[in-house]
Amino acid sequence: MKILVCVSKAPDTTSKIAFKDGNTKFEDNGVQWIINPYDEWYSLVRAIELKEKEPATIIHLVTVGTADAEPIIRKALALGGDEAIRVNTDNSDSYYTAAQIAEVAKQGAYDLVFTGKETIDYNGSSVGAMVAELMDIPYISLATKFDVAGTVATVSREIEGGEEVAEVPLPLVVSCQKGVAEQRIPNMRGIMAARTKPLKVVEPATVETLTSVSSYELPPAKAGVKLVAADNVAELVRLLHEEAKAF
Amino acid sequence: MSVLIFVDQSEGHIKKSSFEVLSYGAKLAEQIGATAEAVALGTINDEQLSALGKYGVKKVHHINNEILNHVDAQVYAKAIADTATNTGATVIVISHNQTGKAIAGRVSARLKAGLVAGAIALPETSNGFTVKKTVFSGKAYANITITSPIKIISLNPNSFHVIEGEGIAEVIAVTAAIDTPKVKVTAVNKISGEVPLTEADIVVSGGRGLKGPENWGIILDLAKVLGAATACSRPVGDAHWRPHHEHVGQTGIQIAPNLYIAVGISGAIQHLAGVNRSKVIVVINKDPEAPFFKAADYGIVGDAFDILPQMTAEIKKLKGIA
Ligand SMILES: Cc1cc2nc3c(=O)[nH]c(=O)nc-3n(C[C@H](O)[C@H](O)[C@H](O)COP(=O)(O)OP(=O)(O)OC[C@H]3O[C@@H](n4cnc5c(N)ncnc54)[C@H](O)[C@@H]3O)c2cc1C
Numbered sequence: 001m002k003i004l005v006c007v008s009k010a011p012d013t014t015s016k017i018a019f020k021d022g023n024t025k026f027e028d029n030g031v032q033w034i035i036n037p038y039d040e041w042y043s044l045v046r047a048i049e050l051k052e053k054e055p056a057t058i059i060h061l062v063t064v065g066t067a068d069a070e071p072i073i074r075k076a077l078a079l080g081g082d083e084a085i086r087v088n089t090d091n092s093d094s095y096y097t098a099a100q101i102a103e104v105a106k107q108g109a110y111d112l113v114f115t116g117k118e119t120i121d122y123n124g125s126s127v128g129a130m131v132a133e134l135m136d137i138p139y140i141s142l143a144t145k146f147d148v149a150g151t152v153a154t155v156s157r158e159i160e161g162g163e164e165v166a167e168v169p170l171p172l173v174v175s176c177q178k179g180v181a182e183q184r185i186p187n188m189r190g191i192m193a194a195r196t197k198p199l200k201v202v203e204p205a206t207v208e209t210l211t212s213v214s215s216y217e218l219p220p221a222k223a224g225v226k227l228v229a230a231d232n233v234a235e236l237v238r239l240l241h242e243e244a245k246a247f
Numbered sequence: 248m249s250v251l252i253f254v255d256q257s258e259g260h261i262k263k264s265s266f267e268v269l270s271y272g273a274k275l276a277e278q279i280g281a282t283a284e285a286v287a288l289g290t291i292n293d294e295q296l297s298a299l300g301k302y303g304v305k306k307v308h309h310i311n312n313e314i315l316n317h318v319d320a321q322v323y324a325k326a327i328a329d330t331a332t333n334t335g336a337t338v339i340v341i342s343h344n345q346t347g348k349a350i351a352g353r354v355s356a357r358l359k360a361g362l363v364a365g366a367i368a369l370p371e372t373s374n375g376f377t378v379k380k381t382v383f384s385g386k387a388y389a390n391i392t393i394t395s396p397i398k399i400i401s402l403n404p405n406s407f408h409v410i411e412g413e414g415i416a417e418v419i420a421v422t423a424a425i426d427t428p429k430v431k432v433t434a435v436n437k438i439s440g441e442v443p444l445t446e447a448d449i450v451v452s453g454g455r456g457l458k459g460p461e462n463w464g465i466i467l468d469l470a471k472v473l474g475a476a477t478a479c480s481r482p483v484g485d486a487h488w489r490p491h492h493e494h495v496g497q498t499g500i501q502i503a504p505n506l507y508i509a510v511g512i513s514g515a516i517q518h519l520a521g522v523n524r525s526k527v528i529v530v531i532n533k534d535p536e537a538p539f540f541k542a543a544d545y546g547i548v549g550d551a552f553d554i555l556p557q558m559t560a561e562i563k564k565l566k567g568i569a
Pocket of ligand 1: 537
């Protein structure tokens with residue numbers, strides 16, 4: 001079995017969010033980059049777990065990004081995976097990114113393509129669906145469980161107010177979230193081994209973009225909290241009812 | 248020229264998030280001088296569909312095929328994309344709920360139509376087509392310009408108010424070839440009797456400050472009088488004090504209710520990322536330095552075990568519940 005795990009770099013969850021160049025670009029000065037948590041914790045770790053059960057499994061990682069994404073992909077290789085592919089271009093638009101991943105996925109004849117449920121910076125939750133459509137194969141969104149036996153996967157996915165269990169023939173694309181895998185941390189041996197694993201750089205396919213960021217803005221600051229004394233709970237309830245009209 | 252709105256249903260009932268996207272799509276159609284039309288898939292009765300006219304849609308294209316009673320991303324995307332093509336739609340509106348996350352990207356790739364996923368406001372159309380969406384898990388907004396001829400917007404739940412007027416929509420029965428889904432659904436496990444978290448108007452949420460699962464009664468009581476859904480912070484889900492699906496935040500569910508009441512939750516940045524789009528935030532925490540107070544609208548510094556039963560009692564009084 002061959003698995004392609006999509007890995008994206010993302011600003012650390014505690015990063016200060018600010019913008020530059022007339023609010024058209026993310027201010028990345030001083031920002032710590034991490035592997036997008038959904039990619040790391042769920043899709044990559046699940047792929048590694050599947051390989052532990054079935055050692056013949058091959059795991060490739062793919063990232064769409066410029067050279068500054070390399071530390072992140074090395075870190076991902078330290079967790080697991082046999083080799084990585086970097087598509088050397090900016091990942092500005094989700095369709096453009098998805099089309100690059102689909103290109104890599106088609107050429108590698110993978111049985112499974114894993115993505116995280118979303119990136120924590122763009123929050124689009126759309127790349128996996130696009131890759132699946134471009135490859136004309138099934139897509140399981142928001143997976144909370146994933147297993148495979150032979151050529152059929154058994155999955156659970158989040159639906160509104162519950163979950164759906166299904167069987168799906170390979171190949172398919174899965175977006176992974178909490179529940180899919182156990183958590184783990186890279187060990188020293190993994191970090192050493194990652195240095196020698198192949199990292200292939202490929203040039204992007206010619207694809208048009210469909211969207212572009214015009215500007216960013218920060219939400220207006222909260223007016224500040226109105227504190228009510230602990231012995232005056234009735235006043236809080238009155239404020240919520242009459243002033244905030246919250247119920 | 249038309250705006251095509253996808254109507255999401257479950258077991259024949261149209262979801263609340265659909266009323267939001269219908270209202271949004273109808274307003275958008277008015278803004279750009281187009282007609283608002285809807286597409287509905289699977290078994291839904293005609294009365295429900297024609298009643299969608301009150302949200303401003305003129306026509307509802309209905310593919311009444313029971314294969315479509317389960318959401319299959321591949322089959323749905325084709326049905327929606329084909330309907331868009333056949334009706335000459337230039338904008339497609341979908342909710343950014345679980346169904347939307349399964350299908351919007353597919354429809355986008357199929358039609359090569361730019362997608363803004365997680366929009367929170369009507370587009371700016373005076374010069375181009377620019378849509379505001381949340382980014383960085385609610386910590387900022389981006390204005391995204393769609394440059395393709397067909398545009399797709401998936402709207403964050405609870406970010407546009409439902410507008411109800413008068414009107415009856417024409418229901419058009421569409422016969423379309425529907426592929427057999429490759430995904431075979433073997434079970435659907437609904438969390439019965441509860442308000443789905445993402446659709447809830449009010450959410451009462453508990454953190455590690457509640458000390459243990461045996462203390463959740465005060466949260467459930469307050470939720471009950473408010474008709475609220477319940478949620479929790481990540482350590483609470485991880486410790487199995489509450490089911491995983493209640494975990495909100497960066498790595499859990501993102502919600503935007505009208506009222507979010509956080510009890511015994513410190514307000515870590517990763518928690519805030521899931522709840523900072525709530526309209527009104529109330530924090531009950533015994534530590535005056537808890538970071539959550541900075542993101543709150545109202546708060547009480549005090550012991551949850553004291554405050555919550557009083558809140559429940561006061562609300563009962565106000566609502567006239569014995
Ligand atoms: C990458 C990453 C992702 C994460 N994702 C999430 C996420 O999605 N969601 C999430 O919630 N967390 C997430 N976390 C964890 C987050 O950083 C916090 O650790 C977590 O939110 C803390 O949970 P808590 O507020 O319940 O507990 P604590 O931080 O322990 O806070 C408990 C609070 O209860 C108060 N308290 C105690 N007793 C009482 C009482 N009797 N009455 C009133 N108040 C009382 C205390 O003053 C304290 O403020 C993530 C962390 C990382 C690193």
